[in-house]
Amino acid sequence: xxxxxxxxxxxxxxxxxxxxxxxxxxxxxxxxxxxxxxxxxxxxxxxxxxxxxxxxxxxxxxxxxxxxxxxxxxxxxxxxxxxxxxxxxxxxxxxxxxxxxxxxxxxxxxxxxxxxxxxxxxxxxxxxxxxxxxxxxxxxxxxxxxxxxxxxxxxxxxxxxxxxxxxxxxxxxxxxxxxxxxxxxxxxxxxxxxxxxxxxxxxxxxxxxxxxxxxxxxxxxxxxxxxxxxxxxxxxxxxxxxxxxxxxxxxxxxxxxxxxxxxxxxxxxxxxxxxxxxxxxxxxxxxxxxxxxxxxxxxxxxxxxxxxxxxxxxxxxxxxxxxxxxxxxxxxxxxxxxxxxxxxxxxxxxxxxxxxxxxxxxxxxxxxxxxxxxxxxxxxxxxxxxxxxxxxxxxxxxxxxxxxxxxxxxxxxxxxxxxxxxxxxxxxxxxxxxxxxxxxxxxxxxxxxxxxxxxxxxxxx
Amino acid sequence: xxxxxxxxxxxxxxxxxxxxxxxxxxxxxxxxxxxxxxxxxxxxxxxxxxxxxxxxxxxxxxxxxxxxxxxxxxxxxxxxxxxxxxxxxxxxxxxxxxxxxxxxxxxxxxxxxxxxxxxxxxxxxxxxxxxxxxxxxxxxxxxxxxxxxxxxxxxxxxxxxxxxxxxxxxxxxxxxxxxxxxxxxxxxxxxxxxxxxxxxxxxxxxxxxxxxxxxxxxxxxxxxxxxxxxxxxxxxxxxxxxxxxxxxxxxxxxxxxxxxxxxxxxxxxxxxxxxxxxxxxxxxxxxxxxxxxxxxx
Numbered sequence: 001x002x003x004x005x006x007x008x009x010x011x012x013x014x015x016x017x018x019x020x021x022x023x024x025x026x027x028x029x030x031x032x033x034x035x036x037x038x039x040x041x042x043x044x045x046x047x048x049x050x051x052x053x054x055x056x057x058x059x060x061x062x063x064x065x066x067x068x069x070x071x072x073x074x075x076x077x078x079x080x081x082x083x084x085x086x087x088x089x090x091x092x093x094x095x096x097x098x099x100x101x102x103x104x105x106x107x108x109x110x111x112x113x114x115x116x117x118x119x120x121x122x123x124x125x126x127x128x129x130x131x132x133x134x135x136x137x138x139x140x141x142x143x144x145x146x147x148x149x150x151x152x153x154x155x156x157x158x159x160x161x162x163x164x165x166x167x168x169x170x171x172x173x174x175x176x177x178x179x180x181x182x183x184x185x186x187x188x189x190x191x192x193x194x195x196x197x198x199x200x201x202x203x204x205x206x207x208x209x210x211x212x213x214x215x216x217x218x219x220x221x222x223x224x225x226x227x228x229x230x231x232x233x234x235x236x237x238x239x240x241x242x243x244x245x246x247x248x249x250x251x252x253x254x255x256x257x258x259x260x261x262x263x264x265x266x267x268x269x270x271x272x273x274x275x276x277x278x279x280x281x282x283x284x285x286x287x288x289x290x291x292x293x294x295x296x297x298x299x300x301x302x303x304x305x306x307x308x309x310x311x312x313x314x315x316x317x318x319x320x321x322x323x324x325x326x327x328x329x330x331x332x333x334x335x336x337x338x339x340x341x342x343x344x345x346x347x348x349x350x351x352x353x354x355x356x357x358x359x360x361x362x363x364x365x366x367x368x369x370x371x372x373x374x375x376x377x378x379x380x381x382x383x384x385x386x387x388x389x390x391x392x393x394x395x396x397x398x399x400x401x402x403x404x405x406x407x408x409x410x411x412x413x414x415x416x417x418x419x420x421x422x423x424x425x426x427x428x429x430x431x432x433x434x435x436x437x438x439x440x441x442x443x444x445x446x447x448x449x450x451x452x453x454x455x456x457x458x459x460x461x
Numbered sequence: 462x463x464x465x466x467x468x469x470x471x472x473x474x475x476x477x478x479x480x481x482x483x484x485x486x487x488x489x490x491x492x493x494x495x496x497x498x499x500x501x502x503x504x505x506x507x508x509x510x511x512x513x514x515x516x517x518x519x520x521x522x523x524x525x526x527x528x529x530x531x532x533x534x535x536x537x538x539x540x541x542x543x544x545x546x547x548x549x550x551x552x553x554x555x556x557x558x559x560x561x562x563x564x565x566x567x568x569x570x571x572x573x574x575x576x577x578x579x580x581x582x583x584x585x586x587x588x589x590x591x592x593x594x595x596x597x598x599x600x601x602x603x604x605x606x607x608x609x610x611x612x613x614x615x616x617x618x619x620x621x622x623x624x625x626x627x628x629x630x631x632x633x634x635x636x637x638x639x640x641x642x643x644x645x646x647x648x649x650x651x652x653x654x655x656x657x658x659x660x661x662x663x664x665x666x667x668x669x670x671x672x673x674x675x676x677x678x679x680x681x682x683x684x685x686x687x688x689x690x691x692x693x694x695x696x697x698x699x700x701x702x703x704x705x706x707x708x709x710x711x712x713x714x715x716x717x718x719x720x721x722x723x724x725x726x727x728x729x730x731x732x733x734x735x736x737x738x739x740x741x742x743x744x745x746x747x748x749x750x751x752x753x754x755x756x757x758x
Contacts, residue, residue: 056546057546057547058546058547059547059548059659059661059742060547060548060659060660060661060662060663061661061662073586075584075586075587075588077525077526077527077532077612078527078528078529078532079529080532080582080583080584080587081580081582081583081584083584084584084586109661109662111550113549113550115544115549115550115553116542116553117541117542117544117553118544118546118549119544119546119588121546143546145661147659147661182619183528183529184529185528185529185530185578185616185619186529186530186578187529187530187578187580232528232615232618232619265529
């Protein structure tokens with residue numbers, strides 16, 4: 001089964017192209033472009049439309065519509081005088097539920113919603129009304145979290161792609177959004193419509209130049225700048241480009257087509273189609289954080305007392321330290337995770353096996369483990385872990401008749417250099433740093449138990 | 462005709478959690494309670510208003526967000542289901558309310574005559590925002606008073622807190638003038654919380670009060686500062702400090718409701734009554750009453 005995104009769209013959210021395209025030539029051109037995009041979808045083998053709408057903000061993580069048939073009458077908060085849109089949508093609930101589970105697996109807060117009368121946002125209603133009026137293709141709609149950053153939005157897309165691939169979907173990814181979103185703050189006549197400012201217009205045209213060249217990731221990387229320059233600070237930033245770029249492997253060599261660009265009440269409304277075929281220009285390097293799991297601002301409801309206690313009994317099997325010539329072992333250090341001693345004496349030197357922060361006896365991890373038994377990332381205290389490592393080193397050295405003061409060389413291993421180096425370095429300075437051994441610090445992918453730091457030590461007897 | 466008046470102004474926050482916790486028959490989800498400090502606060506507010514004679518509730522809610530001026534509902538009978546798009550698991554409320562279209566139009570016309578961008582909303586399919594419904598329900602669960610529903614003009618988004626306040630001060634003055642000329646006795650509601658940084662996770666059940674607290678000490682300090690100023694009648698100082706408050710506490714007052722309310726009451730130096738304070742998913746919420754009816758002419 002090889003699921004994939006076969007087409008990506010950027011479409012505007014205003015109701016004008018649905019309710020009154022005839023009132024303004026530009027609105028009609030947006031409507032015509034929507035119709036063109038609809039035909040392209042109809043002529044493809046798409047079997048799913050995935051909508052990421054900036055007009056559905058969420059607070060508790062991301063929400064995914066899972067009502068098989070949301071129905072209601074939508075009236076725009078500002079443009080209520082244009083009329084109502086009766087909508088009746090067909091949702092791929094199996095995909096929605098699977099996407100929700102995939103989000104959770106990747107560390108995101110996520111839930112589905114399936115409630116009669118749920119107010120599907122105007123952007124999603126407009127997009128699906130015009131791109132999929134007969135509901136021939138089932139859809140799924142996802143909210144935009146008001147607090148999410150690029151990492152969280154990227155993981156959201158990756159979770160979505162997990163399901164696209166697993167279910168073998170031929171998906172159309174749709175970002176519903178304006179480009180510049182500054183509208184006129186007073187009513188205008190349709191014939192008076194124009195992009196609110198020359199500056200907004202120039203930025204919009206630059207964005208569209210990039211998109212017409214298939215440079216979606218470049219727009220993603222400029223997202224914060226674009227938001228600062230031409231976006232009114234509503235609850236949701238210029239995040240859809242992050243999501244859409246991640247849905248396309250953060251590529252810059254897509255084949256882009258701008259079908260329309262017009263003002264709607266001053267905002268920049270564009271219909272853009274991006275096909276995955278390479279435009280032949282070659283891809284650019286991807287230099288943003290390519291995060292796979294989200295481990296950010298989560299578990300904020302947990303008090304310190306309820307943090308996981310760090311017990312890792314479900315981890316790898318523990319061994320009694322190997323006895324042998326010159327071996328040094330102690331019950332005051334944690335049991336090894338393999339057949340080796342805590343340390344070995346050779347001449348006047350002591351070579352320690354890698355020492356982590358686990359505690360002898362209960363095997364707990366001061367500062368908490370870095371992930372739970374399901375692999376979900378947890379918040380942890382690198383300083384507490386580092387102190388525990390140093391304490392364990394001291395106990396082993398004491399057993400060997402040595403001490404921290406006689407340490408001459410240390411190799412440290414960190415599983416998350418960016419996050420942890422500073423805290424680790426602070427504890428180092430307070431402890432071994434005062435002794436003055438040579439030191440090498442390496443970033444590694446993982447350690448056998450859910451710990452963040454380990455040290456390999458050589459000391460004099 | 463006697464002059465109309467404002468009998469009281471209320472800061473009445475609208476988290477749907479409060480209606481959910483109260484279990485009224487109109488709301489579909491069922492809870493085991495929760496957020497009692499705030500619900501008891503609303504009880505005290507209702508008790509305070511029990512014998513007060515008024516004709517209409519005038520409310521400004523930040524959850525009817527308009528970017529093209531300030532809007533007023535102009536449909537007399539509004540009946541539908543309100544589902545909170547953020548907390549649909551908590552709030553699916555079947556409402557049936559009456560709009561005082563005459564007073565709404567009077568405020569609209571007054572504001573328009575003074576140069577503001579305003580618009581009447583006359584589409585019968587329009588759904589009333591959940592902020593308006595929650596605050597009105599918690600203040601007057603009998604639903605026996607007509608309301609005037611005013612949108613939150615997001616001028617903050619386009620300009621700044623300062624410009625937002627200038628507009629809301631003018632809207633407040635227009636509201637007061639229109640009320641005075643209407644001859645009606647009005648209860649004014651600013652429907653918003655104070656500090657507004659949410660948790661991004663939810664407990665199971667949502668009403669698990671062992672997990673409820675303010676998101677940060679800084680938010681608590683800001684909330685207490687604002688409450689103390691309200692209790693001491695320092696309305697002008699609240700307006701003066703509003704830009705810092707909105708920025709540093711991510712305050713929901715950025716929607717303009719509190720500034721509008723203070724302006725409509727004439728930026729009072731009389732103290733407000735604190736009926737309750739509590740947090741909801743980390744946000745700070747105070748229930749305050751300015752008993753204008755007792756202030757004399």
